[in-house]
Amino acid sequence: MERNDPRSRSDAYGSRINRSHSPIIANAVPWISIVIGSILPIFAIAAALPMVPPLGLLMLLAWRLVRPGLLPVWAGMPLGLVDDLYSGQPFGFAIFTWSLIMIAIELIESRLPWRAFWQDWFSAGILILAYLLAGWLLSGGQPNVHSLVALVPQLVFTILLFPIAARIVAMLDRFRLHRWKAV
């Protein structure tokens, strides 16, 4: 049978015979990818405007909306703690907002169980807007009109980046469920 079709005994996640998922990779990939997203923005040097989107939040939203049921409701607390160490906002800001965002998505999901990607993108956009406005208000500095205007490019960029983050999450999800382990 393999001679006719080499992929006859395998699916998108690899061979189905004597192979199995790796539980470590399957559980760790979402958390690790969000932490990497939190760390990445410090590599860019932005002196004038907040240019780089909050990639950690973007990955959290993408994992939560593209793969519901994978991250627990309380995931915002430990992941927010890591984000707070690198983001430059006052400590506790991401713990607070990310926890609220996870609870908010939970509520949205219980109200609208059947959703298309457009609705997910819309709710992600609203949450990103609320997060960035909260970040402007609670930055520890004096919020003024000029820094609010300076927020607009980042906001537009972050909302436009959500579909790409969703595709990256879908890719990471295929990687996560690949059958790595030989049984």
Place this chain on the structure above:
Amino acid sequence: MAPTGSRRSGYSRRAQYNLFTGYVIAGVGALIGATLLVLSFFQPHLFGGLRGAAQDGVSPATETAATVRTGSKGFWDTISGYYRAGSKNAELKREMEIARIRLAEAEAVKQENARLKGLLDLRDDERKPVVVARLVGSSASSSRRFAYLGAGLNDGVTVGMPVRSPRGVVGRILETSGESSRVLLLTDSESVLPVRRAKDEVVAFAEGRGDGLLRIRLINLGINPLEPGDVFVTSGAGGYYPPGIAVAILTETTDDGGLARIVSDPAATDYVSVEPIFEPEAALGATTPVERELSE
């Protein structure tokens, strides 16, 4: 996507308890976050140690990225240098000749300065930088403007020291840890710097606006003497920065001063130097509240 149903507990007691505990932990997490946030508003440096340790943890990666960043910038400069090389070269030669003449004049002024200072019995101390290091990163996604420096307590960096590049002031050290430190950039909305106009003694404050520009606020109000193109340098007031370092160029005048662009863009510098605090006693006096008297 279709609901996964994993949040529906059904009749299983265990699933019901798990679900309920999850919600409780999420709510408690939000409360803890709010408490920490309020704490860090009143004590901004409370979690500095934790942040510093985290920063030190990723410093091998950020150092490497900084090296690559400055290296690749040199590469692009080399390529773009070939564009209209002939006319640029001629122009540079002309500028060079004028610069040579000005340099000779400056030498004469310097000598005269030294002679006059000798007459007045003034003495100039050689100011050596504490350390020269790279800016390895910044808070690029936050609305605050911080940069991270690849040198810390182990190199002798302490809180309050001015950071400058060859072009001008970059900022001031805000937090230090073993191998890295956090710099408050001039463009941050909490940064205030006493400056004066380079050509005369018009004094002002340069405040960050949070959108990349500095707001120049004149101390003596009246007729606004500023004009676009005026260069501002540090005045030395406050005791942190030595006087005479370039800060900003005015682009627009307003009622009480103007808007200015910074001279030294941190994104364009590869190495910055950390200098000792100019007048530690004056700086200490500036940070002491009015109600409390200084000892001595």
